[in-house]
Structures are given as C-alpha cells and as structure tokens.
Amino acid sequence: MTKMNLKKRLISLGAAALMCVSAVAGFGNAACAKQVSDSNVDILAAGSKEFTGGETGTAEEDPVEELMEMLFGEGSGYSSGDDSVGNMVSFETTDLDGNSVNSADLFRDKKVTVINFWATWCPHCVDELPELEKFNKELEAQGCQVIGICEDADTDAAAAKKILGEKGVTYTNIGLVKEMYPAMPHKAMPTTYFVDSEGKVLTKPVVGANVELCRERFAEALAAAEK
Numbered sequence: 001m002t003k004m005n006l007k008k009r010l011i012s013l014g015a016a017a018l019m020c021v022s023a024v025a026g027f028g029n030a031a032c033a034k035q036v037s038d039s040n041v042d043i044l045a046a047g048s049k050e051f052t053g054g055e056t057g058t059a060e061e062d063p064v065e066e067l068m069e070m071l072f073g074e075g076s077g078y079s080s081g082d083d084s085v086g087n088m089v090s091f092e093t094t095d096l097d098g099n100s101v102n103s104a105d106l107f108r109d110k111k112v113t114v115i116n117f118w119a120t121w122c123p124h125c126v127d128e129l130p131e132l133e134k135f136n137k138e139l140e141a142q143g144c145q146v147i148g149i150c151e152d153a154d155t156d157a158a159a160a161k162k163i164l165g166e167k168g169v170t171y172t173n174i175g176l177v178k179e180m181y182p183a184m185p186h187k188a189m190p191t192t193y194f195v196d197s198e199g200k201v202l203t204k205p206v207v208g209a210n211v212e213l214c215r216e217r218f219a220e221a222l223a224a225a226e227k
Helices: 003-025 038-052 063-072 103-107 123-127 129-140 153-166 211-225
Strands: 092-094 100-102 113-118 145-150 173-175 191-195
Touching: 092 173, 100 103, 113 129, 123 129, 129 145, 129 211, 145 153, 153 173, 191 211
Parallel strands: 113 145, 145 173
Antiparallel strands: 092 100, 113 191
C-alpha cells in the first residue's frame, strides 16, 4: 500500500477509531466502535508509526489527540464543541460526485445552516437521516438549510450515496476535509453544528442523534442570526 493510499485509508478508519476511543471514555455509541475490525486497527497502528516516525504514544498521552494530529495535523484538536461558539467555519471540499464546493457558497443567502457530521459506518447517524430530511424541508421555508458532511465520503462515496438514496435524503452532502476540525471539533458522531450566512458558529453543537434537540438549538441559532 502506497503512503498516499495508506493516508486516505487512515482518514476513513480514523473516524471510526475516534468513535471507539470515545465509546470507551463514555462518549458516542459503542455499536459504531464494532465497525473497526482487528485488521483495521493493525492498519491504523502501522500507519501511525509510518506518519509519526515512531510509536503511537505512551499511556500518559491522549490517544484521541494523537490520532487527530496524525490524521489532520498538529493542533487539530477535539472537544465536545461547547467552546466553539463564535468560531468561523471556512473550507473547500467536494460533494459526493466529486464537484468542488466551498463554505462561502454553501452558506450564502441562508440565515442558518445546520451542519450534520455523519458516517456510513455509524448506525445512529444513518437512522436519523430521514428525520433530518424532514427537518430540512421545515427549514427551507425559513431561508435555512441542512447539509451533511460524510466523514468517510473520500473512501466510500458510493456507499454514502446509496444510503442517502435509500433514506430519501435530498439535502446537500459533502466530504470531510481537515480544515473543518478547528472550527467544528467533535469526538462523537453524529454531531450537528449551526452557523450563520458567514460561517459563524452560533450555538454549541448537538452531540448524538437527537433531531428534537436540533430543532431547539436551531431556534437559538436563528434568534442569534437575526439580531
């Protein structure tokens, strides 16, 4: 496996590994953790040594922080996102068909954009997709929207498109890029953020599959955006 292909595989598997670590720490969903096989763990370990030039870390080091830095660069960080209010979100990525998109175009003319981080291997992420589709229909009448960020779209866009089709999702879905993490840190999935037309984070995120809480948090975000 070439270094570039290994890195792409690590980015896909790394999101799953994050859920494993989070589940152990009491965050996220343990069912998602089962999606990482022993062979994948071996790949992550080997890849970590290749990209860091040594061991994956000691018992005193934070394994999630180590993985985040390995995948997305030093200082990528992770948190519940509660301290992210006021952060400015800016990125360039592609949709699931490989077309270039950027945050400025996505957010422009929308009072609030609801950003849902999900993955094909996360059952709770997938289960809430139909509810998010209904939520998006409600938001359209208010000049707002839902978009999805699929964390493993770069390695399994076909699976993501298949799931979205089966769940009847019509709102925009895009791929993950490292520039998203500093402004929208998260260590569990799904995690949902709320930003204004300029990409400013308006409220703390919703961690976990909870569309009703998303509606409540959206109301807070809309009030903040309209001030």
